[in-house]
Amino acid sequence: MEVLRQLQVFFRERRHYLFLSILCLAIATALGLVYPNLLQRLIDNAIIPGDFEKVPMLALTVLGVVIVKGFMQFLHGFFGGRLGNFLAYRLRNACYEKLQFLSFRYYDTAKTGDLMSRLTGDLEAIRNFIGFGFAQLLNVVLMVVFGSIMMLYINWQLTLFTMISMPLLLFVTFKFESRIHPTFQEMRIALSALTTAVQENITGVRTVKSFARESYEVEKFSIRNEQYKSNQIQAASLWSRFFPAMELIASISVVLLLGMGGYLVIVKSMTLGQLVAFFSLIWYIIGPIWSVGFHINNYTQSKASGERVLELLNQSVDVTDEPDALTLNTDQVKGHITFEHVTFAYGNKLPAVVDINLDAPPGSVIGILGGTGSGKSTIIQLLMRAYNVNAGSIKLDGTDIRHLKIRDLRAQISSVFQETFLFSSSIRNNIAYGLNHVSMDDIIRVSKLAQAHEFITELPLGYDTVVGERGLGLSGGQKQRIAIARALLKNPKILVLDDATSAVDMETEHEIQTGFQEVMRGRTTFIIAHRISSLRHANEIMVLEEGRIVQRGTHEQLIVAPGPYQDVYHIQYADYIDQTPEGVSERQVRP
Numbered sequence: 001m002e003v004l005r006q007l008q009v010f011f012r013e014r015r016h017y018l019f020l021s022i023l024c025l026a027i028a029t030a031l032g033l034v035y036p037n038l039l040q041r042l043i044d045n046a047i048i049p050g051d052f053e054k055v056p057m058l059a060l061t062v063l064g065v066v067i068v069k070g071f072m073q074f075l076h077g078f079f080g081g082r083l084g085n086f087l088a089y090r091l092r093n094a095c096y097e098k099l100q101f102l103s104f105r106y107y108d109t110a111k112t113g114d115l116m117s118r119l120t121g122d123l124e125a126i127r128n129f130i131g132f133g134f135a136q137l138l139n140v141v142l143m144v145v146f147g148s149i150m151m152l153y154i155n156w157q158l159t160l161f162t163m164i165s166m167p168l169l170l171f172v173t174f175k176f177e178s179r180i181h182p183t184f185q186e187m188r189i190a191l192s193a194l195t196t197a198v199q200e201n202i203t204g205v206r207t208v209k210s211f212a213r214e215s216y217e218v219e220k221f222s223i224r225n226e227q228y229k230s231n232q233i234q235a236a237s238l239w240s241r242f243f244p245a246m247e248l249i250a251s252i253s254v255v256l257l258l259g260m261g262g263y264l265v266i267v268k269s270m271t272l273g274q275l276v277a278f279f280s281l282i283w284y285i286i287g288p289i290w291s292v293g294f295h296i297n298n299y300t301q302s303k304a305s306g307e308r309v310l311e312l313l314n315q316s317v318d319v320t321d322e323p324d325a326l327t328l329n330t331d332q333v334k335g336h337i338t339f340e341h342v343t344f345a346y347g348n349k350l351p352a353v354v355d356i357n358l359d360a361p362p363g364s365v366i367g368i369l370g371g372t373g374s375g376k377s378t379i380i381q382l383l384m385r386a387y388n389v390n391a392g393s394i395k396l397d398g399t400d401i402r403h404l405k406i407r408d409l410r411a412q413i414s415s416v417f418q419e420t421f422l423f424s425s426s427i428r429n430n431i432a433y434g435l436n437h438v439s440m441d442d443i444i445r446v447s448k449l450a451q452a453h454e455f456i457t458e459l460p461l462g463y464d465t466v467v468g469e470r471g472l473g474l475s476g477g478q479k480q481r482i483a484i485a486r487a488l489l490k491n492p493k494i495l496v497l498d499d500a501t502s503a504v505d506m507e508t509e510h511e512i513q514t515g516f517q518e519v520m521r522g523r524t525t526f527i528i529a530h531r532i533s534s535l536r537h538a539n540e541i542m543v544l545e546e547g548r549i550v551q552r553g554t555h556e557q558l559i560v561a562p563g564p565y566q567d568v569y570h571i572q573y574a575d576y577i578d579q580t581p582e583g584v585s586e587r588q589v590r591p
């Protein structure tokens with residue numbers, strides 16, 4: 001019920017729908033109980049005495065009851081549906097909003113499939129339960145209580161006698177639920193494995209084909225499909241065994257009723273009409289007992305779904321604005337970045353960066369070089385405040401970035417990452433992503449700078465070409481050039497190029513770099529690269545090893561100092577440099 005209490009916040013305004021839905025269902029149930037009563041009157045007061053004049057009146061009453069009952073059921077569905085859909089709508093929006101603001105730390109461990117199922121399957125389960133299941137669960141209780149009272153009123157001895165087999169019915173129902181529940185769970189897991197296989201297969205179709213693993217994938221799918229099929233067969237066989245058993249037990253009540261009831265009618269302790277009414281009332285008890293397990297199961301599943309959705313909604317966001325966070329005035333931002341003794345570790349892992357110090361005056365270019373996992377990207381993540389530092393501080397124009405509004409800070413930074421994400425939209429929209437009122441001239445200008453204009457205009461629809469999911473249909477280099485254009489259009493004070501030109505050839509890299517010279521002017525730029533050619537113009541280059549700065553200086557200083565930078569330089573420029581006893585001199589290096 002705690003889950004229900006927490007979910008209530010999301011449907012408080014429509015709470016009355018819940019009450020109305022329950023009320024309408026209760027009225028429909030109560031009206032259903034009028035049938036047996038009318039049947040009793042028809043037999044005892046009209047048919048047996050031969051008073052046929054009463055028949056039309058009784059028939060009309062039945063018709064009236066049917067109409068009102070039907071209307072009440074309609075209203076129950078109407079209000080339940082409205083309530084469930086309203087709740088699901090609110091929850092869906094709330095979850096999506098939460099997903100936007102959850103910190104990077106959450107996404108480090110979150111699984112896409114799991115999040116998707118929370119937003120779809122779990123929300124659907126909550127919608128059904130709050131909209132209908134809850135009212136129906138209450139209704140089960142009402143039916144049993146109302147039905148029993150009426151039966152006891154007609155003949156309490158016969159009621160107790162016919163109820164002898166009810167505990168057995170209840171037992172079998174719960175037994176069945178305890179068997180079918182895990183089967184359903186296995187079925188859900190099998191279905192999820194099946195959909196994951198399809199999803200991964202479509203996403204990784206290129207890898208599958210390049211490794212010629214089509215047959216293996218077909219085999220893998222068919223094993224999962226087999227599992228799903230056998231789960232379904234198991235569920236179907238449980239159902240097929242359960243129903244006859246239930247019917248058999250329920251028939252015991254009916255047999256007892258007919259035997260004992262028939263005797264009571266014969267000895268005139270009971271009228272025939274009462275027996276017939278009793279006969280239809282017994283189904284008011286059997287029906288709900290039959291379904292009670294299903295409703296309880298439904299409740300537990302919805303509760304679990306509610307907990308999963310609330311768990312997402314209640315996630316704490318560790319990187320948030322301070323209550324009195326400062327607003328940045330774009331015109332006054334200079335872009336002076338300093339790192340002072342910055343140390344950071346992801347979760348409980350060893351620190352990814354240790355005691356980082358750097359000073360990047362406005363307009364300077366900082367190059368970062370280092371092997372895989374040396375902490376290069378982490379420095380950029382910390383600059384964007386994707387995570388809070390564990391020790392030390394990062395400052396923008398002298399203010400600790402923790403005191404700034406995150407949105408304002410990030411608005412000053414444009415990044416181009418190693419992996420480019422493009423939305424399935426037009427190239428124009430992808431370049432203008434996150435910005436309003438962008439002119440086509442500006443889009444073309446930045447595309448030219450990013451060396452993207454030419455290939456875009458060669459596409460049949462030019463800037464209006466819709467790129468597929470994640471940019472399918474474009475080469476890695478083309479996607480990266482679009483990302484560079486996107487970053488430039490934002491006109492940031494701080495530019496981050498995280499292996500940004502890794503997917504383009506040396507020639508194009510050189511052209512983009514030349515373009516960069518112009519766009520980097522006046523912006524503080526961080527360049528992470530594996531190629532020395534991308535870093536050589538930096539004002540300061542830092543060489544990272546296992547999260548620590550092991551070398552720093554300009555390209556000219558570093559190539560003459562023995563160390564990792566010189567080693568990389570030797571490897572990359574082996575064809576261009578002469579080794580002299582005094583040191584290293586360049587013979588021909590691309591500018």
Ligand SMILES: Nc1ncnc2c1ncn2[C@@H]1O[C@H](COP(=O)(O)OP(=O)(O)OP(=O)(O)O)[C@@H](O)[C@H]1O
Binds near residue numbers: 352373374
């Ligand atoms: N999201 C994360 N969660 C946990 N550990 C992480 C995460 N991102 C990076 N790490 C770890 O932090 C260390 C530094 O990673 P980082 O991505 O900064 O290295 P990098 O120098 O950019 O490497 P590469 O050149 O391969 O991109 C590595 O040991 C890495 O495993």
